[in-house]
Amino acid sequence: MIRIAVDAMGGDFAPESAVKGVNLAIAAFDNIEVLLFGDQDKIRPYLEATARVEIIHTPEKINGDDEPVRAIRKKKNASMVLAAQAVKEGQADALLSAGNTGALLASGLLIVGRIKNIDRPGLMPVLPTASSQHPYLVLMDAGANADCKPVNLLQFAVLANFYAQRVLGIAQPKIGLLNNGTEATKGNELSKAAYELLAAETSLDFYGNVETKTLLDGPVDIVVTDGFTGNAVLKTLEGTSKTLFGLIKSQLLGGGLKTKLGALLVKDALSGLRDNFDDTKQGGAVLLGVKAPVIKAHGSSNEQAIFNAIRQARTIVESGIIQEATDYFGQEQPAQTEE
C-alpha cells in the first residue's frame, strides 16, 4: 500500500479541491491510502471516500502570505507541517500540498530532509511542449534555490534524469543546459562551469546548451538551470500563455458579427489547444532531492489537478527513484561545496 499525506488546507479552493481530488484518487487506485491533514469539520462535507482515507484533524494552517521558514517553525500544528512530519516518521511515503510554495519547500528541506550528499534539492515541474518527439519539458530548478553552484546543476540533471526515465518512461532523456546561446563557450560563470561538469558526466545524455526561445519546440526532455533563472523562465512561459489566450478571447468576443460567428466555430479547436497546454496534467512540481516525494500542486488546483498530483505521487513512489537517488549519491564522495 502506498500512503500519501495530503495537506487539505492549502491552495485557493481548499479544502474542497483537495478532498474531491482524494475522492477521485481513492476510487481510481486500489493500492493507495491517503492521510488527509486539516480541519475535519471543513473536510467531512466533501469526503466521499471512506475506505483507505484517514482524517488527521489539525487546528492550524499555513497561509499563502506567511513567511515560509518562520511559519513552519511557529505553526507546529499546521496541516502542512504535520503532513510533513508524517512523511518524516515513515507513516506516509509522499507529501502533497497546493499551499504556500516556500513553506512546502521548507517543510521538504527541514522536516522530510535531504538525501545524503545532495546539497540542494530542486523544484521540478513537467511542462507540455509543442513537440511530438519530446512532449514533456522537465525544468529543474524552477525556484527552490535562488543562488546555485555548478555542482547543484549537475545534481539537478542526475535527479531529473531518474525522474524522466522511471516516471515519464523516457529511455534516454536528452538533457540541456539553459543558456544565452547554443555554443559551448556561451554563458555566465555558473553556466560555463556547469557545462563542463555536465559534459564530463558520462551517465547522462548531455545535449549541450539550449536557449529559452526553443524550449517549447522540444529539443530536449530536461533543461537544468539555477532556481532564479528557472523561476523567471517558468513564470514567463505561464504569464505569456495566459496573456495571449486572454487577448485572443477578448479579441474574438469583442469583434464584429463576422468575428463573433467565427469565434463560435473555432471555439472547440482553441479550447483543445489550451487543454494541451494545461500544465497540471503531469501533476505538480516535485521537490526532488529530499527523502520522499514532495509535490507542490498549483495554488489554483481543481479536483482534477489534485487527482493528477496524487497519481503522480503514486507513480514516483512505485518507480523507486528516491531509493535509486539515495544509492547513487550515497556512493559519491561528499560534494565539495558547503551547505
Add this chain to the structure above:
Amino acid sequence: MIRIAVDAMGGDFAPESAVKGVNLAIAAFDNIEVLLFGDQDKIRPYLEATARVEIIHTPEKINGDDEPVRAIRKKKNASMVLAAQAVKEGQADALLSAGNTGALLASGLLIVGRIKNIDRPGLMPVLPTASSQHPYLVLMDAGANADCKPVNLLQFAVLANFYAQRVLGIAQPKIGLLNNGTEATKGNELSKAAYELLAAETSLDFYGNVETKTLLDGPVDIVVTDGFTGNAVLKTLEGTSKTLFGLIKSQLLGGGLKTKLGALLVKDALSGLRDNFDDTKQGGAVLLGVKAPVIKAHGSSNEQAIFNAIRQARTIVESGIIQEATDYFGQEQPAQTEE
C-alpha cells in the same frame, strides 16, 4: 542634420531590407543623412534615395556565426566595423545593424566606447504589453552582460529611465526589479543587493520587485535585471508567442470544415492581435551606456523594421539622452567595481 551609420550587410535579408528601409526613412525624415556601409554592387540595385545617402563600399562583412570579438578585430574592413568607426570619429551620430548581435555589442563597447563611469552598457529592447496604462516594457539588460554586479543594475535603471522619459515620452517611468517574488526580501544575492541600491536612488520611481508572470500586464514601464536572466526572459517571451501563434494557426487550418470556416472569419482579428505584438514597432534593441546610440535590429528585419529602427535612432539623437547620461555619470564618483 542627424547622420546615421547603417550596416547594410547584417541580417537575414541583407542588403535588401536595410537599403529599402533607408529609402523609406530618407523619404520620411528630411533631417537625416545615412552612411550606408557594405558592398556597393549589392546595395545599388535597391537604393532609390539619392539625396542624403552615401555608400561607403566595404569588401568584408561579419557573418552571423563569426565569433564576435575576434571578428571585429580580424575583419577591420567589415561593414559593421567601419560603420562603428564612423561613429567613433564623429562622422555619424548613431549606429544601426541587423547583423551578429555579439559583434555589434563588441563594436559598441570597443569601438564606439563606453560613457565615462558606466561600467557595463546594457542591451535594451522595448516590448509591447497588454496594458493600456503601460503599453511599453523597457527591458534592461537583455543580454549584453551575462554576469552583473548590483551597481550595474542601478546604472541600467538610470539609463533606461532617461530613455523612457525622453524617447518614449513617459513623464515618470515606473521601474521594477525582476525577481522571483514581489516581497522586498526575495531574490538571489544580486537582486537583493540591487534592490537596496534602487530603493535608495531618489531620482528614480522604484516600484519594487516584479515577477515575470506579470511583465506583459504592465505593472511597470521598465524592468531591470542581469543580462543572463534578461536574455532568458526575452527569448522565452518571443519563443512562447511564436509557438502559440504557430499552434493556433495549424490548429485552425488543420481542423474540419467548421473550424476552417471559422478560421476565415477570425483571421483579421487574430492578425491584428499578432501585429500588436510585433516588437519591431519601437525599433531595435539599444545598447545604452556607450557614447552614441547603437541599435540592434532583429536579424529577420524587413524594410519596415529597419525604417522603424532608423526612426528610433533619429529620436534618440534628437532626445539628447546620450549627453544627459554623460553629464549624469560624469559627476558621479567612479563606480566602485572593476571593469
